[in-house]
Each structure stands twice: as C-alpha cells, then as structure tokens.
Amino acid sequence: MHKQLDLFNDVSAVYGRTGKLSNSQLYEMVARHAGIPLEEIEARVPIGQTGQKHSLLKREVRWHQQTLKHLGLIERVEGERGLWKLTDAGEKKLRRALPEVALLAFSTDLGLAIWGSCNRVFPHLDTPIALCVTSPPYPLRKPRAYGNPTAAEYADFICRALEPVVANLAPGGSIVINVSNDIFEQGLPSRSTYLERMVIAIEDRLGLALMDRVPWSNPSKAPGPIQWASKVRCQLNMGWEPVYWFTNDPARVKADNRRVLQPHTERHRRLLAAGGEQREASFADGAYRVRKGSYGKPTAGRIPRNVITMGHSCPDHRQYRRDAAMLGLPAHGAPLPKAMYDFWIDFLTEPGDLCADIFGGRVTLGKSAEERGRRWIVTEWIIEYVRAAAERFKASPGFWLNPAIASC
Ligand SMILES: C[S@@+](CC[C@H](N)C(=O)[O-])C[C@H]1O[C@@H](n2cnc3c(N)ncnc32)[C@H](O)[C@@H]1O
Known part of the structure; x- marks a missing residue:
C-alpha cells in the first residue's frame, strides 16, 4: 500500500x-x-x-x-x-473512508478486507473473480447510517459499482445481488419499479445475462410496511427479498447443483424404500406423468428449488455483535445470513476460486469463503464495521490486523 x-x-x-x-x-x-x-x-x-x-x-x-x-x-x-x-x-x-482512501484493514492467507470504497479499489484489481455476492445499500426513504442511493439513481449506482467487477469476472463467473422488494412510491402503497430498471441496465450496460431471480423467503422479517399493512390495511406484510443471479457467459456458467444437494424429504425416502411410485397417473393435461417405478432410483440428494428460505439471524452474527460491543463499536445492522453466502459460494465456485463482496458490511462473504477454502476480497467503507468484522477472523491462518485500525 x-x-x-x-x-x-x-x-x-x-x-x-x-x-x-x-x-x-x-x-x-x-x-x-x-x-x-x-x-x-x-x-x-x-x-x-x-x-x-x-x-x-x-x-x-x-x-x-x-x-x-x-x-x-x-x-x-x-x-x-x-x-x-x-x-x-x-x-x-471521517469514519467513512474518503474517496481516495483504500487501506488494507486485515487479511488472512486466503483473503483481504479493505477499508475503502469499492469504486476506489476494484478498478485496480487485475485478477479473475469467479463470484461476487453482494447486498448493496437499498434505496430506503429513511437512509441508514452508511448512506443510501435513491431509487431514481439506483440503476446507475449499481452499474458504476459493478463495472470493475464485471471487467475482472472470469468466463462463466457470476454476480449475485440481494436487493429489496419493499421500496414504495412516496406516500403510496405501490412499489417502485427500480428493480426492473436495474436488471435491464445490468443487461444493457454491463452485458450480463440474468440466470435467475431467486426469492429469499425470510420468516424472521420484521412486519411491515407498517403504514400500509398494519394501519391502512391495504397491503400484506412483507416476507421476502429478491436475489438476482447474473453471469457473463450463460453457455459456460460455472455452476453445479451437485455441490448444494439437500437431504431427501421423508416422503421421498419412503418412495425409495418402496421401489418408487406404485401407480400410473397423469397431471396438467399430460405434461407430467407418473409411471410405476418413477422416483425409485436412489440419487445423491434433492436438487434445491429456486426459493431460498432462511431467517436472517445466525450464531455467527450474534458473535459479531458481541465483538462489536466489546470493542465499543456500532454494529453493522443489515447483514445477510452466512448460510446465504455459503449456498452461493458452494453452488458457483470451487476451492481456490476468488470470491468478492463490494459492499462488505460484516465481511460475511470473507468468513464463508475462508471456511470453504476460497480466496476472497471484500471492500467496506465504514471503518467500524471492518474493525469489528476482523474479530471473526482471528483464528484464520495468516490473520493480520493493520495496527492503524486496531484501536479505531
Ligand atoms: C446492506 S449492507 C451489506 C451487508 C453485508 N451483506 C453483510 O452481510 O454484512 C451495505 C454495506 O455497503 C457499504 N457501502 C456502501 N457504499 C459503499 C462503497 N462505495 N464501497 C464500499 N462499501 C460501501 C455500507 O457501509 C454497508 O455496510
């Protein structure tokens, strides 16, 4: 540096x-x-x-x-x-990195956490990224402490932030973005269409292809929108967030669902034990047929459906909050569960690949990548968040904490 x-x-x-x-x-x-x-x-x-x-x-x-x-x-x-x-x-x-500041906050044998804006750091990267999983600041009307773009500027904001990542994306590499579905028009119960504009801008300006929009169903989401669901009662409580998956080369996309197979359901196990279906049936005007013996062949596991169901709280995050409190630092308050990173990293990369998160928060991508033997790079521009996150890596091989931020 x-x-x-x-x-x-x-x-x-x-x-x-x-x-x-x-x-x-x-x-x-x-x-x-x-x-x-x-x-x-x-x-x-x-x-x-x-x-x-x-x-x-x-x-x-x-x-x-x-x-x-x-x-x-x-x-x-x-x-x-x-x-x-x-x-x-x-x-x-001052606690947010100024535009020209990029400081290596901590590192391990596998990864780097950089205090600085992604716009400052990623244009200088010159190494193939297999996967970027990120959750950018949402266009909230009541902005968070770390700053948020508006819905009107969102497509441009995302494209500018992703551009250097796309430039480094390995062939068949992926970008996975978690955003909010719950952005409402001023004073109205109708939702903003900023996500549609963002997806089209990512396709048009960055040349990426949309692999899927995966709903993240979050049973522990706080009730809301209070005004429209609880007071006026014209809306439903929100329960999910979209996760968009893009690649630069769909024909060569580096994805393998065999790495994320789930245990078979009890019903499927019973079917297997019975040697498969015992009936002949036809559904949906013949589109689906069940024959005797269908589903009787043992397989390694269940292919996940493209709906992710998980709460946002996890033991790892509770530990992060304790660490932040011990250091007297404000804890980052909008985390993705580590299991979300685990899933995408397992599905879309192999050990040794480079994973990135440009809006790093608690550096959970780094934590997940570290555990799975992937290399990682994370940028986060609020120093308190990076400093508290460093505690999660103390036992990682090669851990180094920059003395300049140790007592920030
Ligand atoms: C929604 S949070 C991400 C949370 C993260 N996924 C986690 O699980 O901890 C967005 C983060 O991006 C950071 N941020 C916003 N703009 C940034 C920029 N230009 N460069 C780096 N970090 C930025 C914010 O400070 C905030 O911590």
Whole structure:
C-alpha cells in the first residue's frame, strides 16, 4: 500500500479522535498513530534551489491536512490562531473512508478486507473473480447510517459499482445481488419499479445475462410496511427479498447443483424404500406423468428449488455483535445470513476460486469463503464495521490486523 495513503488515513484518524489541534500537536499525534519515531517526522533535508532544510513528512502531513480542508472536513478554529478542528460534516464523515482512501484493514492467507470504497479499489484489481455476492445499500426513504442511493439513481449506482467487477469476472463467473422488494412510491402503497430498471441496465450496460431471480423467503422479517399493512390495511406484510443471479457467459456458467444437494424429504425416502411410485397417473393435461417405478432410483440428494428460505439471524452474527460491543463499536445492522453466502459460494465456485463482496458490511462473504477454502476480497467503507468484522477472523491462518485500525 502506498505510504501517502497510509499517512492520509493517519491524519484523518487523528482529527477524527481529537477536538482542536495545533500543527505541532498534529505532527506528534500522526507520528504516534502511524508508528513513526518522532525524530523521523522532525528530520529535515535540504529542499529546492536555496537548499533550505524542511521536514518532508511534516510537509506531507500538511498536504493531507489541506486535502481535508478542501473536502470540507476540517476548518480553522475561530479566534484561535493555528488551530484546526473537524467541521460538523467531518464529525459525521471521517469514519467513512474518503474517496481516495483504500487501506488494507486485515487479511488472512486466503483473503483481504479493505477499508475503502469499492469504486476506489476494484478498478485496480487485475485478477479473475469467479463470484461476487453482494447486498448493496437499498434505496430506503429513511437512509441508514452508511448512506443510501435513491431509487431514481439506483440503476446507475449499481452499474458504476459493478463495472470493475464485471471487467475482472472470469468466463462463466457470476454476480449475485440481494436487493429489496419493499421500496414504495412516496406516500403510496405501490412499489417502485427500480428493480426492473436495474436488471435491464445490468443487461444493457454491463452485458450480463440474468440466470435467475431467486426469492429469499425470510420468516424472521420484521412486519411491515407498517403504514400500509398494519394501519391502512391495504397491503400484506412483507416476507421476502429478491436475489438476482447474473453471469457473463450463460453457455459456460460455472455452476453445479451437485455441490448444494439437500437431504431427501421423508416422503421421498419412503418412495425409495418402496421401489418408487406404485401407480400410473397423469397431471396438467399430460405434461407430467407418473409411471410405476418413477422416483425409485436412489440419487445423491434433492436438487434445491429456486426459493431460498432462511431467517436472517445466525450464531455467527450474534458473535459479531458481541465483538462489536466489546470493542465499543456500532454494529453493522443489515447483514445477510452466512448460510446465504455459503449456498452461493458452494453452488458457483470451487476451492481456490476468488470470491468478492463490494459492499462488505460484516465481511460475511470473507468468513464463508475462508471456511470453504476460497480466496476472497471484500471492500467496506465504514471503518467500524471492518474493525469489528476482523474479530471473526482471528483464528484464520495468516490473520493480520493493520495496527492503524486496531484501536479505531
Ligand atoms: C446492506 S449492507 C451489506 C451487508 C453485508 N451483506 C453483510 O452481510 O454484512 C451495505 C454495506 O455497503 C457499504 N457501502 C456502501 N457504499 C459503499 C462503497 N462505495 N464501497 C464500499 N462499501 C460501501 C455500507 O457501509 C454497508 O455496510
């Protein structure tokens, strides 16, 4: 990672933690944060034609300070010469990676979790991705703490974020996106058609083909939309979310349902034991026929149906919340269950393949990929989420936590 980017992060972090600061305090705290000996910050070398001596590191710190100023994140303290402090916007924003920041937050032998925007990181990737499973911010009317695009800008937002992933997608690779069906038109019980526009934009602009739209039926979904289902009573409670599966090459798609077979049902086991069907029958005007002995041949398992039923809560996530609380960090609040990642990774990749999540949240893709022997790369732009997620990987071979974020 480029040293300049690290130092930018150190300067941002120091302002993020402290009230007003003079420049000499800033140099000292940045040195401590970056683990640079103070003498190194103080070291002066001749610069320019006059050969006057200056500290290059201090100059770099001031340069990053000016960048923060231009981004509207810090300002001069009125009436106090030489002191700078966070602006109100900075107070809220500094914990989110600034557009030019990309910092390796933690890694294992198999994967990388990067604090930074996916738009900053993925255009620089030059290695084939077998699968990207991601759950982008939904176009919620009441935005979450991490920021959400609107329904009107959604197709464009998704295409821009996915473009570099598509550029790196291995032939027959897949992109799986979980989004919300429950986005309503302003003041009305009717739903937005932003998903239809998103699917068409992904086909038209990114050249991907739609393999399936899989409903994720979530029995533990909170009731809602309260206004329309519980108060006005003109809608039903929501119970599912769509998961879209795209590939760049449907003829060569790298998918194998034999990797995700489920146990046979009790009824099927009874049929097998009885040597298959004992009757002759015809259904749906002859479209389906049952003959004596049908379903009597033992098979390795049941091919899953294209409806995924699972709650969103899982033991792994409960542990994540305990870890976040222990570190005094806010927990990311919109997770996908790990079993969802497990399913798509098993179905669409093989050990050693590279899996990605561009909107990483709790880095659950990394956790699932790690357990299944796949390589992984995840970006998440809220530092608190990445830091808390790191705890989940402590026992993974080769685990390394960037000291710069260890105590964020
Ligand atoms: C719906 S959550 C994803 C949750 C994730 N699937 C999980 O199970 O933990 C979306 C996440 O994307 C992050 N995010 C939004 N825009 C981003 C960007 N441009 N680059 C990286 N992360 C981003 C948000 O901070 C948020 O944590």
